[in-house]
Structures are given as structure tokens and as C-alpha cells.
Amino acid sequence: MTDNLKKHSFILADETATVAVGKHLAEIVKTKLKQGIIVYLNGDLGAGKTTLTRGFVQGMGHVGHVKSPTYTLVEPYDLADWQVYHFDLYRLADPEELEYMGIRDYFNATSCSFIEWPEQGQGMLPEPDIIIDLVYLAQQREITFSAHSALGTSLLSWIKRE
Template identity: 70%
Template structure:
């Protein structure tokens, strides 16, 4: 599904001043997926607890038209959002005890061209998850969030290029 790009790493850094900027970044990602890529993405989200992984995902889900709450799926493993032509699956694997649990829930069925999968704590599902189009590393520096977005596929590279 996702073609790997050359061994040259493509990455960009973004400084976000507050929570609103993080939500807006997620909305911008949704706009690019909808209007430029017309293809779902797989995003691995890395960062400490409270770094803004769910906040970014909330912006994306809202950017595709969701009007309700967007909550962290810490206890359910996945929170699905059916948004017409698009699906968003927000995974939080923090409490995953055994990666085999992902097989039981049919993890491979979640990844397709109309699905956008945002995966927190992806290292807990190693070997069972689709490869990411982009990895987003989030950390705090002073009061700001700093995002390092790394493209791993052609789609990821197109997404990163559109963010410029």
C-alpha cells in the first residue's frame, strides 16, 4: 500500500505555540489529505504523556468534519470515526499488554486507502502495524510544542511537501 521512499530521510520541524496551534496543525493535515492526497495516511505519534498526541489527532478528526468529542482511546485501544468518505482510527497502545491482542481485534483491516490511522505508542505493536507514512515526534520546549515530522513513504513525502 505505502511505497517506501529512498533512504534519504525527509523531515521537517514545526514549532507550535499552544494547544490551539496543535489542533490547527491537525486540521491542516486533514485538509491536505482531503484536497491534495486523496489517500489515507498512517501516522505514528511519539511523545511523553500529555505531549499533545491526542490534541493533534483531535484537530485532524475535526478537520475532516467531526463535530463531537475526540477522546483518547487509552482503555479501548482504538476510537473509530466514520466521516463519510473517510475513516479515522485513533489508536492508543500505551496499555497494550501483548501485541497479539492487535491480531484478535483484526488490526490489518484498519489500514486501507480511505483510512487515516493515528497510532500512539506504536512501538508496542511492532511487527503488526502498517508502516507509517509519517512519524510525528512531539516534545515540549519551554511552553511550546516542537514537532519533528519524518516522511517514510511517497505519500508521507507529498504530505510533508504540502505542509511547507
């Protein structure tokens, strides 16, 4: 598989566009993939990782506030047919802490996990289906999707089509 088939980038004009991409990902997961995904989110502080996740959580059916899990490590969202977990590992002191919180219980066929600062949990996290990189471009952001599994490749193909 060529690298071009495993990556896709485009520009996000603003926060509204970032939320819209998250909602679009949710729609693909619910109607096309019909199974959970593991997403690693990379980007500097304020790059839009939580904003993208907010769009996804709302797109999966959550009504209400979507907060950053900066101090709690994980914010769970139990929805009708899905569980969405938003992890922020920025403040994680040691990857072993993930074992104590039962990290393995979070990953199953109906769970979608969005993990900010995944390098902090190295060795304790499952491999991602897709990695999303968000990079500042003045007031805009560039978003890059990189597939890392067959499921991630399928997700990427749907993103490119629509």
C-alpha cells in the same frame, strides 16, 4: 533523497496551534493526497498527540467530542468519505492482541490511522507514511514530521509549502 527533504520541524505555541496543525493535515489529506495515511505519533504523556489527532478528526468533518482511546485501544470515526482511527497502544500488553482485534481491517485507501505508542504494536502494524514527534519546549512543543513512504514524502512537501 536527502534527510532534509524527509523531515520538517517547527514550534507549536500552544494547544490551539496543535489543533490547527491537525486540521491542516486533514485538509491536505482531503484535497491534495485524496487517500488515507498511516501516522505514528511519538511523544511523552501530555505532549499533544491526542490534541493533534483531535484537530485532524475535526478537520476531516467530525462534529462532537474526540476522546482519547487510552482504555479502548482504538476510537473509530466513520465520516462521509473517510474513516479515521485513533489508536493508543500505551496499555497494550502484547502486540498479538492487535491480531485478535482485526488490526489489518483498519488500514485501507480511505482510512487515516493515528497510532500513539506504536512501539507497543511492533511487528503487527503496517509501516507508517509519516512519523510525528512532539517534544516539550517549556510551555511550547516542537513538532517534527518524518516521511517514511512516497505518500509521506508528498504530505511533507505540502506541509512545507503552506
